Amino acid sequence: MQERRSLRDYIALSGKGMMMGAADAVPGVSGGTIAFMMGIYEELIFSLKQFGPTAVLMLFREGPVAVWKHVNGSFLLTLISGILFSLLTISHVVLYWLAEYPELLWSFFFGLILASVWSVCRHIDLWDRNTYTSFIVGVVTAYFVTSMSPTSLEVTPLFIFLSGMVAICAMILPGISGSFILLLLGMYAPILMAIKNLELVTLSLFVGGCIVGLLSFSRVLSWMFSSFKTTTFALLGGFMLGSLNKVWPWKYTTAYTINRHGEEIPLVQENISPFSFESLTGEPALLMYSLLLMIVGVLMVVVIEKMGRKSEV
Template sequence: MDMIGIMFRGMAMGITEVVPGVSGSTVAMILGIYDRLVYSLSILTTNKRKEAIPFLSIFGLGMAIGFVSALFVIDFLLTNYRTPTLMFFVGIIIGFLPYLWKEALYQSKGYFELKHYSIIGISFCVVIIGQFIGDINNFDVNNLSIIDYMFLVSAGFIASIALVLPGISGALILTILGIYEIASDSLMTLRFPIIFAIFLGIFLGVLLTSRLIRYFLKNHFLETYSVMIGLVGGSIFAILNNLNGVVNSQIIIISTISLIAGITLVLILKQNQSNSIG
């Protein structure tokens, strides 16, 4: 795979990581680069790290370009068309949940038991609790405490899991934790302390969790997917919790269309993924 191809694949994954509910790892699978990405991340803490650096440098540059470009588009949409945009995100999540469920059963060749439903329920509740924590924090971006910075680092750490775990996006995790818009605003206005705290968490997470996630997917597949299903399902609450503004008949119609568009996007992505695998 040439350098330009790697960079464009990185750009595609960077764009999807801005959108809550669209998994960059899923897009990486569609583009045929997922296995190489996970392998490269997993050897960063080994003596084989030099093997991964060229690929990750090019891929990371493309991902950064795509991420920043999409960030400004999403910010414009949230500022001017907040409710329809958020409902588009909800549509993506609604469309993806059945596939996530089927993927868990297909890959594991098993079925959900009581413990798995319990994990789903607990994960769902974690999302709700995360929303309350976000409301309690009420970050003053100009006067952050040590506790605030620790929370931001932790959020980045958790969000890094999305880079290697299919079915969930970093933006979705930040939405669950109630800091998605704080993170995106900070990137666009160059609030470096907040940017550094979140990216420090992401960096540490990539180094420490890539092999751990591979272990759980290999040895506790259904349990891992149960956590994902609970988090993704609960994120619908997280997004709806952030709705505000005037609601009228026009907004309802546009939001309904955007909801359907989100579901349709997932159907197209999954169809392309099936074709690429086939």
């Protein structure tokens, strides 16, 4: 599963990590989707699974160099560095676009995810009752999750830790957005602000939860890929298709909440037609620009797919 890479390959891998980080910063888009399209998803899951008792024993018996090779350390370090760099820089841009041009941002990701459904499903050679059932289960599950209304709970150290555990599991699942899970838990804004302001205590708790959740859930995913690969692909494709409910560009807000700065922010939103968007919201639908960005998102998947296939050769 581990691959031998040149310096050029590691630079490209860092770029893939940056793209994953940029996707994870947006509620509704999964970094796992990007990893899958770039052809590194299974290697990522395999590498994370390597952390465990065997790695600990190897550390004492053979030393850190052997452990580093065992867990595919160079791959993980490069990828995670790209993700963290992107999160530290892209969060400012994401907040701006979400505030000023949400329809355009969601349009781009709608096209990206729509094309990603094909990206995943192309790996399924034979569609039978099991794959269709798995696909439908994925669609229904993702649609249900993305239709839930955000909640607001007290931000305690334990809740921050648990939020990290839950969100990271979603982040590595194509089609299920870890950022949206944080939004449902009422933790998206606090965590994004902690990243921007480098609040080390909050970030340490959150990262600790992410590590525990990641190392646990990666074993489940690795088992699913090794035992039920085709069914797993169908399930992930269904997750992506169902998640389009969340990234539909034109929304009408039916309920608001007040954040800790006294600002009014959307809490519950309904998907509406772009043709009724202007009359209901008083804002321009930006239909032509939105459609153009959807096409850009689709074309980007095609380009990423070609890059991913080259990396598999």
